[in-house]
Amino acid sequence: MSENHSRAPSGAALRVKALQTLLEEKGLVDTVSLDRIIESFGDRIGPRNGARVVAKAWTDPAFRKRLLANATAAVAELGFGGPEGGHLVAVENTDRVHNMVVCTLCSCYPWPVLGIPPMWYKSFAYRSRAVRDPRGLLKEFGLEIPPDTEVRVWDSSAEQRYLVIPQRPAGTQGMTEEQLAELVTRDSMIGTAVISPPAGAGGTR
Numbered sequence: 216m217s218e219n220h221s222r223a224p225s226g227a228a229l230r231v232k233a234l235q236t237l238l239e240e241k242g243l244v245d246t247v248s249l250d251r252i253i254e255s256f257g258d259r260i261g262p263r264n265g266a267r268v269v270a271k272a273w274t275d276p277a278f279r280k281r282l283l284a285n286a287t288a289a290v291a292e293l294g295f296g297g298p299e300g301g302h303l304v305a306v307e308n309t310d311r312v313h314n315m316v317v318c319t320l321c322s323c324y325p326w327p328v329l330g331i332p333p334m335w336y337k338s339f340a341y342r343s344r345a346v347r348d349p350r351g352l353l354k355e356f357g358l359e360i361p362p363d364t365e366v367r368v369w370d371s372s373a374e375q376r377y378l379v380i381p382q383r384p385a386g387t388q389g390m391t392e393e394q395l396a397e398l399v400t401r402d403s404m405i406g407t408a409v410i411s412p413p414a415g416a417g418g419t420r
C-alpha cells in the first residue's frame with residue numbers, strides 16, 4: 216500500500232527548486248504558469264471549493280446522489296478536478312455515523328476540493344491516533360461523538376481520497392446555497408469538526 220503514497224524525500228523543496236530552474240532554462244516550463252498553479256492551490260482553490268460542493272449537496276438532492284455515487288464526476292460538474300483529485304469518494308455524516316479522514320502513511324488529501332492539507336493532518340500524532348483512538352483524538356479537537364454514533368475512519372491514498380459531507384446544521388432552512396457554503400469549514404470536511412448552527416439561528420427560520 217505504501218507505493219500508493221507519495222513520500223516526500225528530505226530536501227524536497229530544494230530538489231523542486233533545482234528542477235524548476237533547469238526546466239525554465241531549457242524553456243520547458245514558464246514561471247508564470249508555475250506560479251499560477253501554486254497560487255491556486257494555496258489560496259484560490261482551497262477549502263472553499265469543498266464548501267460549495269457540500270452546500271450544493273445539502274440543497275440539491277439529485278446532486279447529492281451523484282456525489283455519493285461518483286464524487287470525482289460530481290465535483291467536476293462544478294469545475295473542480297486536476298492534480299491529486301482523482302478517485303474522490305464522498306462520505307456522508309448522519310445521526311448514526313461520523314466520518315473522519317486520515318492518511319496513515321503520509322498526507323494524501325483531496326487538493327481540488329480542500330486545497331493544501333493543514334500541518335496537523337501530516338503529523339505522526341494525527342496519523343497514528345486517528346486509527347488507534349479516533350474518539351479520543353476528536354475530543355482533542357473539541358468534538359465529542361455520542362457513544363451510539365459510529366465513527367468511521369477513512370485511510371486515504373493516492374488511489375482514493377475522501378471528502379466528508381458534514382451534517383447541515385439546524386436553523387438554516389431559509390439560507391441560500393451561497394450562505395450555506397459560508398458555514399462549511401475545512402475541518403468539517405476532514406471530519407475533525409462539525410458545523411455549528413449559525414449565530415442567531417433559532418431553528419425556526
Ligand code: FE
Pocket residue numbers: 219220221318319320321322323371372373
Ligand atoms: Fe498518503
